[in-house]
Amino acid sequence: MAEPFILIPGRTSQQGVTLNEGKYTEGYRVEISTLQVAPEDMQRLELEDGDLVRVYNEVGEFTVPCVTARGDELPPGMLFISYGDNSSRLMGGDTQGCGMPDSKGLDVFLETATVSE
Amino acid sequence: MSTTEAATETAPGLRVVQDATCTFCGCVCDDMELTVEGDRITKAKNACVLGKAWFFNHHVEDRPEALIDGQPAGYEQAMDRAAEILLSARFPLTYGLSDTTTEAQRVALAITDWIGGIVDTTTSVCHGPSGIAFQGVGEVTCSLGEVKNRADYVIFWGGNPAESHPRHFTKYSLMPKGEFVPNGRKDRTAVLIDVRKTKSAKAADHFLQVKPRRDFELAWALRALARGVELDPSIEETTGISLETLEEIMDGMKKAKFGVILFGMGLTMTRGKHLNSEAVLALARDMNEHTRWSAKPMRGHGNVTGADNVVSWSTGYPFGVHLGSGFPRFNPGEFTASDVLARGEADAALIIASDPMSNFSQPARDHLEGIPSVVLDPKLSDTARTASVAFTTSTYGINTGGTVYRMDDVPIPLRPAFDSPYKSDLEILRGIESRIRQRQLAESLPDPAASGA
Ligand code: SF4
Numbered sequence: 180m181a182e183p184f185i186l187i188p189g190r191t192s193q194q195g196v197t198l199n200e201g202k203y204t205e206g207y208r209v210e211i212s213t214l215q216v217a218p219e220d221m222q223r224l225e226l227e228d229g230d231l232v233r234v235y236n237e238v239g240e241f242t243v244p245c246v247t248a249r250g251d252e253l254p255p256g257m258l259f260i261s262y263g264d265n266s267s268r269l270m271g272g273d274t275q276g277c278g279m280p281d282s283k284g285l286d287v288f289l290e291t292a293t294v295s296e
Numbered sequence: 297m298s299t300t301e302a303a304t305e306t307a308p309g310l311r312v313v314q315d316a317t318c319t320f321c322g323c324v325c326d327d328m329e330l331t332v333e334g335d336r337i338t339k340a341k342n343a344c345v346l347g348k349a350w351f352f353n354h355h356v357e358d359r360p361e362a363l364i365d366g367q368p369a370g371y372e373q374a375m376d377r378a379a380e381i382l383l384s385a386r387f388p389l390t391y392g393l394s395d396t397t398t399e400a401q402r403v404a405l406a407i408t409d410w411i412g413g414i415v416d417t418t419t420s421v422c423h424g425p426s427g428i429a430f431q432g433v434g435e436v437t438c439s440l441g442e443v444k445n446r447a448d449y450v451i452f453w454g455g456n457p458a459e460s461h462p463r464h465f466t467k468y469s470l471m472p473k474g475e476f477v478p479n480g481r482k483d484r485t486a487v488l489i490d491v492r493k494t495k496s497a498k499a500a501d502h503f504l505q506v507k508p509r510r511d512f513e514l515a516w517a518l519r520a521l522a523r524g525v526e527l528d529p530s531i532e533e534t535t536g537i538s539l540e541t542l543e544e545i546m547d548g549m550k551k552a553k554f555g556v557i558l559f560g561m562g563l564t565m566t567r568g569k570h571l572n573s574e575a576v577l578a579l580a581r582d583m584n585e586h587t588r589w590s591a592k593p594m595r596g597h598g599n600v601t602g603a604d605n606v607v608s609w610s611t612g613y614p615f616g617v618h619l620g621s622g623f624p625r626f627n628p629g630e631f632t633a634s635d636v637l638a639r640g641e642a643d644a645a646l647i648i649a650s651d652p653m654s655n656f657s658q659p660a661r662d663h664l665e666g667i668p669s670v671v672l673d674p675k676l677s678d679t680a681r682t683a684s685v686a687f688t689t690s691t692y693g694i695n696t697g698g699t700v701y702r703m704d705d706v707p708i709p710l711r712p713a714f715d716s717p718y719k720s721d722l723e724i725l726r727g728i729e730s731r732i733r734q735r736q737l738a739e740s741l742p743d744p745a746a747s748g749a
Binding site: 195257262263264 | 320321345346349350352353354416420421424425428456458459460462491492493494505508509561562564565566567569570596615616628629630632633634635638639651654655656657658659660661675676677678
């Protein structure tokens, strides 16, 4: 069953490093295609590191593996992913007249996925 | 440009370039010591993990000078085609510009003016909302040199410098010993405000975990406390921070001699956007009734601040400027890249050192893919792959000299490490500009045959 979450796309140092190595490297692809989930949520949803999850909103969706976020970095109810192609798929075209689409703090749904992308 | 200034040959084929500048992030660290072997940088002393990745991965790649519709082409032919595309457009968009020199930015702007297009930069999707907020409430500002030498209370808000600007703490804001903070870190109080307890939290004395999308409320709560307004303890339910903690923070802020709020995209990219930035800028302004406070946005790309400066000094506005009416018009939402693409308005694009095909909204990407585009980038990207004309360029700061602006609006000269066989953005843009002007001037001259001369 799909659960509501708030998704925060953001920068990580690994993303910055692999970006320089090239956007078509395995390192970059893995970095922007891994969803961090709070430990409490991983447990509650009976997810294990590497399980595929589908994240979607009214704009788009992506299916990626999830990992447990480090320590208390993420509070329950919040997801994190490195900026990139996946996170952009959930960004709508509306900028509410300011030029910036909603890019952080996105309302999304998450459900376990059985098939890979 | 010559790369030999300030370079010393230490062994055959090995050179050391002193005081080079890293342009990967807005810190623009200008104390790099680069060891160059042929066309590779093999050591980058003083660079952080991101800076090292930047220097070690920008060697010369074996790619064609340009691609026209995916087919290899030379620069001359590609510049001809680029000029044709831009001249035949009715509503062209120039976009990107945050990872190139200020000199190249000026030419891109001139091209946009000649063809009557829109110029927008990556600012519109990073701190554009802060640019809007500056116009609303102003900016009490300072340089990073002042932060280093004076700041005894530093608030990082909606950013994670430990990962995005790794040397910010050590070079400017927390660790350095300064004239009025002689004991460095010991003389400073650091606060981190964020929705996530990021790696930066370890560096802070206080971590305030704000509820998602409640930065605006938190900033206004602090503004109220700054003014001596009594707040209800229910503020904790709204913001996630107890009234007691807020009062303690405000007490510290008032006692500071020189405070600074360094804010990131956690504010500008989240619902509220320019209103979030405005609230934080207004808080810094209000604090000046008690003591000295400033607020500065933490800027991401190496020369995004230069892009703001060039567009501002040329047109009077920082980004999202329409030049098609013969005078500049600024209207975020109307003339910003994400919008003109998502609404399907732009009919051609000139994209410099940016990759909107991988980081714009889906409707914007769908439209960009379907219009003719001219792309300049040292690396292959999704945007370059879908371009009608894609130029391979040299890398600014590594192969190309020029000027970039640090995030505090201080211009810094570049000291390149080795020459590249590829042209710089500046050379390519100049080539396109001269072709456009030749065509325009030829078309504006009276036809000798028609006049019977
Ligand atoms: S902090 Fe930024 S500018 Fe300085 S070395 Fe690291 S990436 Fe380069």
